[in-house]
Amino acid sequence: MNELTYTLLADGTSDRALMHIINWLLNDLFPKMPITSRFATLLNRKLDERIENAIKFYPCDVLFVHRDAENESYEKRKNEIERFWKDAKMNNERMIPIIPIRITETWFLINEQAIKLASGNPNSKIKINLPKISELEKFKTPKETLFNLIREANDSKKRNMKNLDLNNCRQRVAENIESFALLRELSSFQKFEHLLQNTVFELSKK
């Protein structure tokens, strides 16, 4: 395929960091395919409206729809999204669900150096205890863990914590992860990659 334009529709604005993962994967699978990427910023609350507006205002070849699995199963979330997609589809766009188990932050708990950099303390001597990859999808508190690891790595007295921007930390962590290959051990990521590969192959046939 010559080039790909995609739009990411996510649960929240901090999930924009997922674009680093999407771009890494697309570049890894299709290194010669230039990508144009957009993040849909929309105020609607309901998923069906959001999906409809995403392709209306951010036309693309592929719409990535992100939903955290949280307490539901991958399949349940996938069905939810697909139900709304059927009605919203306009031209010949494809839709690929991204459903991290349990939430987006899970996919960023894979690289110690990235956490140190995000904490603002690149030479931190603090030992960063990341959960084992094999246990990652069962992990109950990925978000709190991510924040805590960053705080610990920062290793400053409480008042100096002002330098720490936890709001944007997901972005900072994601930016500093060069390879997301470790995620291929996670079932939710495997499903995502599989769907992505099939979709792009389908699109190249046209």
Added chain:
Amino acid sequence: MVTYILVLKYVDEDVFIEKEELISQYSNFPDRKKNLFFEKSSQWANAVLKGGASTNKFISTDKEKQTINLYQDKRGGRQYTYPMKKLRRTVLSSATAEYPTAYVVKKEMMSWMILQLEVSDMRKSDDFETRHNATLSETGKYLAATAYRLALENDNDKFYQTLVNKLSALVDNIKSIEVEKDDKRSFLTLFLKFRDGMELPARYLSDGTLRFLALAVLVQDNKSGNLICLEEPENGIHPAKIITVINLLRDIAFDTKSKEIDLLNENLLRQVIINTHSPLVVREVPESNVLVAEIKEYFDEKYDTKYKAAIFRPLNNTWRTNCIPEFYDYKVRALNLGTLLAYLKGENEENEVKTKEKKVKERQDVKENLKLF
């Protein structure tokens, strides 16, 4: 009507010319008119597009021989050949009057201005001697001398009153503007006089006022360049007055839709290019005048690598998307509506910080009533 193409190559920390071309693509008036896609009056087209050289190639590149050639305007005219590797400047920049089209294009491009108005320069008084042929410099020097020359060349009172009227849209209570000569030291100084009697020389005027004055003077100066570039005209301007600045910039440019053409006194080709970060500016400009700069990824077959480059996206359904200029080899893709709307709205949830005290926008009286204004 000519097209100038310059392709530079950056290799080993040095810059080379890979291609230089000056051509006239359309040899007759109807073709030229057809291939200028913006809206224009036939009066303007007639005044601007007729005539020209009998040949259509003025500078061309011979890839095999690695030379760049400069041609005269007439058939069978002389040709000058430059070896590409030895060139330290463009061929266009070396054109002399013997190569009339290339020469005129060179002079034209040399007249283009990038205004980087410096307050310190605009505040200066000018030596009386500089009044001959004084023009506003890129930093705003010679503002006083230029105004003085223009007042002399035109109707003195009309010139200054026009400035007063324009500036009054920005600043209240202006009575008059004048450039006065200090007889002792022969300096020219610009003065602003207010209705309450206060008189301020240029060195006491604010940055915003001086920038505005400089632009207002440019509107009336036909000797100034055909292209004026200005960065972020919104800087230092009250939001409610941004429209005033945009209007002034529009006055500097020649309106190609205009049916009244005064060849002698007007600059038919004058254009203005600005860059901006302000949604307030973007809202006010005509839709086909907007190009949104983005970084886009491409793939290069020759070097087998992805790379990024700037792309300038027009808005959908304007003449810019309804035509495809022949010399572009990519399809121009319009800006998507979502990006435009998010930009115009201006809010950025991601970087928001929760404050202990209510933010201005969170006040109840603001939230409830903002939609009424």
